[in-house]
Amino acid sequence: MVQPLDTLTETASQTAGPYVHIGCIPSFAGLGGIYPEDLGLSPVSDGAKGEAITITGQVIDGTGWALRDAMIESWQPDAAGLFPGQAGADPAVSGFARFAADGDSGFWTLKTVKPGAVPARGDAMQAPHVSLWITARGINIGLQTRIYFEDEDNTADPLLKRIEQRPRVDTLIAKRTGPGEYRFDIVLQGTGETVFLDI
Amino acid sequence: MTDLGPLVPRNRAAHPPAYDPDYKTSVTRSPNLPLLSMESTPSEEHGPRFGHGLIGALDNNLILNWTKGAAPAVGERILVHGRVLDEFARPVPHTLVEIWQANAGGRYRHVKDSYFAPLDANFGGCGRTLTDEAGYYEFLTIRPGAYPWPNRANDWRPMHIHFSIFGHSFGQRLISQMYFEGDPLIARCPIAATIRDRSQLDRLVAPLDMAKSRPMDFLAYKFDIVLRGRRQTMFENKPEGM
Numbered sequence: 020m021v022q023p024l025d026t027l028t029e030t031a032s033q034t035a036g037p038y039v040h041i042g043c044i045p046s047f048a049g050l051g052g053i054y055p056e057d058l059g060l061s062p063v064s065d066g067a068k069g070e071a072i073t074i075t076g077q078v079i080d081g082t083g084w085a086l087r088d089a090m091i092e093s094w095q096p097d098a099a100g101l102f103p104g105q106a107g108a109d110p111a112v113s114g115f116a117r118f119a120a121d122g123d124s125g126f127w128t129l130k131t132v133k134p135g136a137v138p139a140r141g142d143a144m145q146a147p148h149v150s151l152w153i154t155a156r157g158i159n160i161g162l163q164t165r166i167y168f169e170d171e172d173n174t175a176d177p178l179l180k181r182i183e184q185r186p187r188v189d190t191l192i193a194k195r196t197g198p199g200e201y202r203f204d205i206v207l208q209g210t211g212e213t214v215f216l217d218i
Numbered sequence: 219m220t221d222l223g224p225l226v227p228r229n230r231a232a233h234p235p236a237y238d239p240d241y242k243t244s245v246t247r248s249p250n251l252p253l254l255s256m257e258s259t260p261s262e263e264h265g266p267r268f269g270h271g272l273i274g275a276l277d278n279n280l281i282l283n284w285t286k287g288a289a290p291a292v293g294e295r296i297l298v299h300g301r302v303l304d305e306f307a308r309p310v311p312h313t314l315v316e317i318w319q320a321n322a323g324g325r326y327r328h329v330k331d332s333y334f335a336p337l338d339a340n341f342g343g344c345g346r347t348l349t350d351e352a353g354y355y356e357f358l359t360i361r362p363g364a365y366p367w368p369n370r371a372n373d374w375r376p377m378h379i380h381f382s383i384f385g386h387s388f389g390q391r392l393i394s395q396m397y398f399e400g401d402p403l404i405a406r407c408p409i410a411a412t413i414r415d416r417s418q419l420d421r422l423v424a425p426l427d428m429a430k431s432r433p434m435d436f437l438a439y440k441f442d443i444v445l446r447g448r449r450q451t452m453f454e455n456k457p458e459g460m
């Protein structure tokens with residue numbers, strides 16, 4: 020016998036199921052009015068500093084089909100790389116957004132400002148990125164990933180450097196499609212599978 | 219805010235695997251390749267905070283929130299209460315807890331739910347609250363009905379309430395489900411069965427809590443939630459080997 024540990028185990032995840040929007044984006048699910056507004060409508064408010072950007076994409080399953088029922092959350096710092104609550108952080112950046120894949124097309128859109136670089140633990144800097152958390156029916160535990168940007172210097176980013184198969188780095192990099200516009204698809208499985216994180 | 223150190227790495231064995239053929243939808247929605255594991259960074263250690271200004275007076279009362287207090291929802295009245303803790307058993311205060319559920323007949327207020335059970339004009343099906351200083355939360359609601367779902371030919375979901383919890387770090391984000399003590403459908407549910415560790419599934423089953431029940435009013439069920447912890451030791455943030 021040994022002494023018992025007094026630490027606890029994290030509660031087990033369960034799928035968010037097909038009706039996640041009822042709880043998380045009620046207006047999207049047809050429950051408008053139950054709260055004054057949905058949470059995470061926008062990660063920025065008027066006057067947010069930095070480059071306004073729009074990121075669009077789909078969440079694609081192992082057969083190539085775009086999910087129509089995914090819910091995504093994003094989290095990011097302001098244009099200077101500061102998170103809400105840090106000294107000097109832009110008060111117009113909440114950093115948090117929730118958005119749903121369109122029920123017909125599967126496309127989602129995130130309108131935000133481009134985040135600044137954030138330190139890693141230690142001396143290194145991380146390239147600018149938006150953190151994502153993806154849930155849906157059939158996803159047993161939320162999938163973490165990140166959006167980096169094609170027009171930033173990503174060469175020294177500690178996370179990207181850890182990806183052994185270099186072609187897979189590309190799955191985390193949003194492609195510039197126009198001024199302030201990016202495309203970022205999330206591939207859950209198979210060819211071009213997105214790098215998901217355990218972090 | 220002081221640096222509280224990295225998040226405790228997730229014990230993936232405590233969670234369902236992504237792929238489980240008995241839960242058919244997971245088959246095409248599960249990554250084939252291993253996750254990229256690394257220590258948390260400020261991106262995961264910070265997280266959104268929500269203030270009390272967000273929460274309306276009826277937000278945690280699903281019996282009344284859909285009608286703004288005009289008429290109560292149909293069903294067995296229950297109180298669901300518990301604490302949000304971290305892996306070091308520290309309370310997680312002022313964190314957002316959101317729930318959603320079917321009505322007493324097992325029907326969701328959702329365009330895609332076509333089950334025969336009728337909608338209840340007085341029930342919406344979602345609620346939210348912030349934990350208090352000691353990590354406590356509570357919801358007044360009705361007991362959701364079990365419902366059938368298209369998976370294997372005759373699969374039914376046990377009575378359950380969906381929970382979404384934030385914690386204080388984006389890396390603590392968790393969605394799960396609460397089941398009810400004594401429900402024979404738990405043992406037959408392929409979604410519950412995605413959890414391989416029996417004790418981990420047992421911890422999603424809320425016990426009847428008579429001490430918290432109010433006579434002639436509602437029964438109570440207790441549901442505690444544990445989020446990832448953050449390391450904080452006297453050796454943290456010192457160079458290795460020191």
Ligand SMILES: [Fe+3]
Nearest residue numbers: 036375378380
């Ligand atoms: Fe459900």
